[in-house]
Amino acid sequence: MGDFFTTFADALPQLLSGIRITLILTASGAVLALVLSFLFGLMSRSRSIMVRGTSRVIVEFFRGTSLVVQLFWFVYAMPIVTGFQLDDPVYAGIIALGLNYGAYGAEVVRGGLNAVPQAQWEATIALNMTPLQRLRLVIVPQAMAEMIPPFGNLLIQLLKASSLVVLVGIADLSFEAEKIRLTNATEATAAFSISLVLYFVLAWLLNTGMRAWEGHAKAKLGRPVPRKRLLQPVRADQGGAV
Amino acid sequence: MSWWNNQAALELFPLLLEGFRITLLATLLGSLLALTLGLVFAFIDRTAPEYIRRPLGWVLQFIRFTPPIAQLFFAYYVIRPNLGIGVDALTVGIVVLGVHYATYNAEIYRAGIEGVPKGQWEAVTALSLPQGRAWFGVILPQAIRRVLPSLGNNVIILFKEVPVLSAIAVTEMVRVGKEYTSDHFAFYIEAFTIAGLIYLVASYPTSLLMRKLEVRLGN
Amino acid sequence: MATDTTAAQVETDTQALGPVVNFDKVVKRYGELTVLDELDFSVKPGERVTLIGPSGSGKTTILRLLMTLEKVTDGVIWVEGEPLSHMRDSGGELVPANEAYLRQMRKRIGMVFQQFNLFPNMNVLRNITEAPVHVLGLSKDEAAVRARELLELVGLSDKENAHPSKLSGGQQQRVAIARALAMRPDILLLDEVTSALDPELVADVQNVLRDIASSTDITMLIVTHEMHFARDVSQRVLMFDKGKIIEEGTPERLFSEPREERTQKFLRAVLEGR
Structure with missing residues (x-):
């Protein structure tokens, strides 16, 4: 057990460089996913059947095919089809994560918007707001409070899913851990244990942040959440949206 | 369609289907484990004393908050060599996915059990049914019925996560595609498009079925 | 012609x-x-x-x-x-x-609803100024001046920073009336x-x-x-x-x-x- 701690010190710097890529993938993937969630979510409420249908097809497609397959497709197949080589496979990873979680997020946005009472829409019409103002000033700020918990779940799923980039050779946290094992098999225990703990810490931080945001958003709507409940992890019953 | 090679596609298709058999096998056994173990976790959470429930809760949370791939590496390279018995990669993969999704299914069962009306518990007590009879005859059938669609969705999600097993060299479908493309340094589009379509064809009808079930069970 | x-x-x-x-x-x-x-x-x-x-x-x-x-x-x-x-x-x-x-x-046309329908994501003053600012194009200050006049008219001058949920139903409805009137x-x-x-x-x-x-x-x-x-x-x-x-x-x-x-x-x- 003694060498666990010496290898621990050896492994840490390499793992930290992997964490950087994991964080980049998670943060950029989340931003892209958020934008796409709103795009597809709003499209799914459109009056035009064309717009609704398009969003439906995109969402079903990215939910129906495995994220791993999408990842392979974006890294290996897309450059051939489009003739456009992304200079770093990390971009392909971000696109795959963003599209996949954007598709799941679209359902969250749709549900959140539906949760805002019809009467609030009517009040915005009575005040003669434009459709965009209705959303921006009144509906989305209220819907956000409903969306934050499921978005928090998706964010943690996205963090976990970012580890799939190992399969296409992107040097994230899991990749670095595996690399340590390949160079020196005796360090495998330390490397994999630390990587697990690091993922847990990241997920826990994200979860805590999202719960705080939820509390803040609900308090602003005059619906404070008991502090005790906010300290608990979000009760997620659906596994990784892969 | 200069970038699409029909001959490679025709050659790939049966190979991918062969890999898909492994994918389905892993899905089936992994889900079976996830469904039973999840129920066990939920049962312990409901009946065991605090000093068991609390640490179990931490462990489940840890599993939920870490990626299956990292768990897979840990299980395959750290736990497996210390087991003293030979366990193949596919088995390790099935167990890791099964345990991972069991932690999610536990939450689903928990919600389902909590959703059973209080009157049912009171009736069980009033009839002085033995514990086992009460759980398996009355409570669980109702609880599971309500959460069937959610459990089904986790089966679909696990199914889509099986390709992570390629990280420990399980030759499921995506691994087959990857090996084929690296052997030829080509046919990436054919391999991963077909693999994607096979996934879509298998998972989309199933998720439609789950949605239908959800509507029929009235939640 | x-x-x-x-x-x-x-x-x-x-x-x-x-x-x-x-x-x-x-x-x-x-x-x-x-x-x-x-x-x-x-x-x-x-x-x-x-x-x-x-x-x-x-x-x-x-x-x-x-x-x-x-x-x-x-x-x-x-x-x-x-x-x-x-x-x-x-x-x-x-x-x-x-x-x-x-x-x-x-x-x-303006309307006051049975259930008030105030916006819970805004305080009282912003409930009243939001539409004048964004729909009528008033400056924030102009809108606030008018909103305060209206709040005085409905007897709620002291509530401009309150959150709607902190008001009684009657007070909420009076804010809703002010909000409708703010659109002239x-x-x-x-x-x-x-x-x-x-x-x-x-x-x-x-x-x-x-x-x-x-x-x-x-x-x-x-x-x-x-x-x-x-x-x-x-x-x-x-x-x-x-x-x-x-x-x-x-x-x-x-x-x-x-x-x-x-x-x-x-x-x-x-x-x-x-």
Whole structure:
């Protein structure tokens, strides 16, 4: 057990460089996913059947095919089809994560918007707001409070899913851990244990942040959440949206 | 369609289907484990004393908050060599996915059990049914019925996560595609498009079925 | 050319003198259910009209049609001489209105709802200033000055920073009234504005509305079950049943000597219910 701690010190710097890529993938993937969630979510409420249908097809497609397959497709197949080589496979990873979680997020946005009472829409019409103002000033700020918990779940799923980039050779946290094992098999225990703990810490931080945001958003709507409940992890019953 | 090679596609298709058999096998056994173990976790959470429930809760949370791939590496390279018995990669993969999704299914069962009306518990007590009879005859059938669609969705999600097993060299479908493309340094589009379509064809009808079930069970 | 000018002149004149609201054979159906049946009625500028009748008689639907929350099935609603539900296409024909046209028309109309419908993501002041700033294009300061005047009018000057959820129902409704007035509507629609309030809070809201009625010339359409309030504020009462007006008159006459049997029955039921 003694060498666990010496290898621990050896492994840490390499793992930290992997964490950087994991964080980049998670943060950029989340931003892209958020934008796409709103795009597809709003499209799914459109009056035009064309717009609704398009969003439906995109969402079903990215939910129906495995994220791993999408990842392979974006890294290996897309450059051939489009003739456009992304200079770093990390971009392909971000696109795959963003599209996949954007598709799941679209359902969250749709549900959140539906949760805002019809009467609030009517009040915005009575005040003669434009459709965009209705959303921006009144509906989305209220819907956000409903969306934050499921978005928090998706964010943690996205963090976990970012580890799939190992399969296409992107040097994230899991990749670095595996690399340590390949160079020196005796360090495998330390490397994999630390990587697990690091993922847990990241997920826990994200979860805590999202719960705080939820509390803040609900308090602003005059619906404070008991502090005790906010300290608990979000009760997620659906596994990784892969 | 200069970038699409029909001959490679025709050659790939049966190979991918062969890999898909492994994918389905892993899905089936992994889900079976996830469904039973999840129920066990939920049962312990409901009946065991605090000093068991609390640490179990931490462990489940840890599993939920870490990626299956990292768990897979840990299980395959750290736990497996210390087991003293030979366990193949596919088995390790099935167990890791099964345990991972069991932690999610536990939450689903928990919600389902909590959703059973209080009157049912009171009736069980009033009839002085033995514990086992009460759980398996009355409570669980109702609880599971309500959460069937959610459990089904986790089966679909696990199914889509099986390709992570390629990280420990399980030759499921995506691994087959990857090996084929690296052997030829080509046919990436054919391999991963077909693999994607096979996934879509298998998972989309199933998720439609789950949605239908959800509507029929009235939640 | 000369005749054109005259025609235009005539039209402006009718606008000035004619009704501010005019329902022309308006039909509203929900599937099989007919809520309004070829309804004709009009409201003069500055007039206060109370709509009464049993629930389901179509009175709230009238307000919702005027606020463009619903679409007419048939017929045309005119507001200040212009079609509300419809607009004229290039050939002068009436076609269903589009969003841009509706926004033009909605400027003239404000509504206060039974359930207040304040925005929970804003404090009291912002509830009132939001639409003037974003819809009318007022500066934030201008809008705030006006909002404070209105808050004073409704007796809530000390609540401008409060969150709506911290207010009583009566206070929320008074904020909602201020919010509607901040848009300077020509026509104010009041949809059972005191029905959701605890009895002891009703008077405050009614007093505010009495003030507004006596100090402004806003046209008001009021749906209410409060007969005293209707008597105080309105010049005319319309009794609805099954999507039609079955009796109308001054509140004094209609409340004290209703002619129709259904009106008598309805008024008795309302009085006993109180």
